[in-house]
Amino acid sequence: EAGVAQSPRYKIIEKRQSVAFWCNPISGHATLYWYQQILGQGPKLLIQFQNNGVVDDSQLPKDRFSAERLKGVDSTLKIQPAKLEDSAVYLCASSLSQPSANFGPGTRLTVT
Amino acid sequence: DQQVKQNSPSLSVQEGRISILNCDYTNSMFDYFLWYKKYPAEGPTFLISISSIKDKNEDGRFTVFLNKSAKHLSLHIVPSQPGDSAVYFCAASDWGKGGKLIFGQGTELSVKP
Numbered sequence: 001e002a003g004v005a006q007s008p009r010y011k012i013i014e015k016r017q018s019v020a021f022w023c024n025p026i027s028g029h030a031t032l033y034w035y036q037q038i039l040g041q042g043p044k045l046l047i048q049f050q051n052n053g054v055v056d057d058s059q060l061p062k063d064r065f066s067a068e069r070l071k072g073v074d075s076t077l078k079i080q081p082a083k084l085e086d087s088a089v090y091l092c093a094s095s096l097s098q099p100s101a102n103f104g105p106g107t108r109l110t111v112t
Numbered sequence: 113d114q115q116v117k118q119n120s121p122s123l124s125v126q127e128g129r130i131s132i133l134n135c136d137y138t139n140s141m142f143d144y145f146l147w148y149k150k151y152p153a154e155g156p157t158f159l160i161s162i163s164s165i166k167d168k169n170e171d172g173r174f175t176v177f178l179n180k181s182a183k184h185l186s187l188h189i190v191p192s193q194p195g196d197s198a199v200y201f202c203a204a205s206d207w208g209k210g211g212k213l214i215f216g217q218g219t220e221l222s223v224k225p
Contacts, residue, residue: 004155033212042116042201042215043156056212091155099144099207103155 004104006092012110018080021107025094034077035091082111115139116204118216131189133219135202142204147187150199192223
């Protein structure tokens, strides 16, 4: 079984620029999560999808962050415009119908 | 509001000895608890879980204990091996209400030969 795929793995941008991350979950996994992990902290949930509907986006900074999951499969997370404090690892995870989730390798974003 | 806390940022243990990683939570609605292991430049990997109806779950060298009255769980690794060196995250979920995982800050375990 292929794991959760994410791209790019690394991205460096200047503040006020835009950036997008892509995630391909494990086939058949209805639930998809985006987490933000700042250095020295645990992952923080940004948004949770069930198929292509949003279950929880209470911690998503909606003035600059957006996410979509078209057709209930792949997902993209966008930041526009980026701030210095957005520097973090962005983790995508998916799950079938159990509490545990499978995580991708993450995208390390550096905002300069 | 830190609902899941791991108060020890790091732990160093000798190979062959027991490693005990601790986690505290505040939300009594959590009904599932998990431990994840993370190596550098990789995503977290699921290790072991326990539901709130149990107080112990064992998988090989890994055992998780849950004390609901104290809102505390711990992960025991016996015997510890150098390959266990990683960051360990405790996570909790209100699985019955949507299932999002809330993570602690992590504990970096170093197992020395």
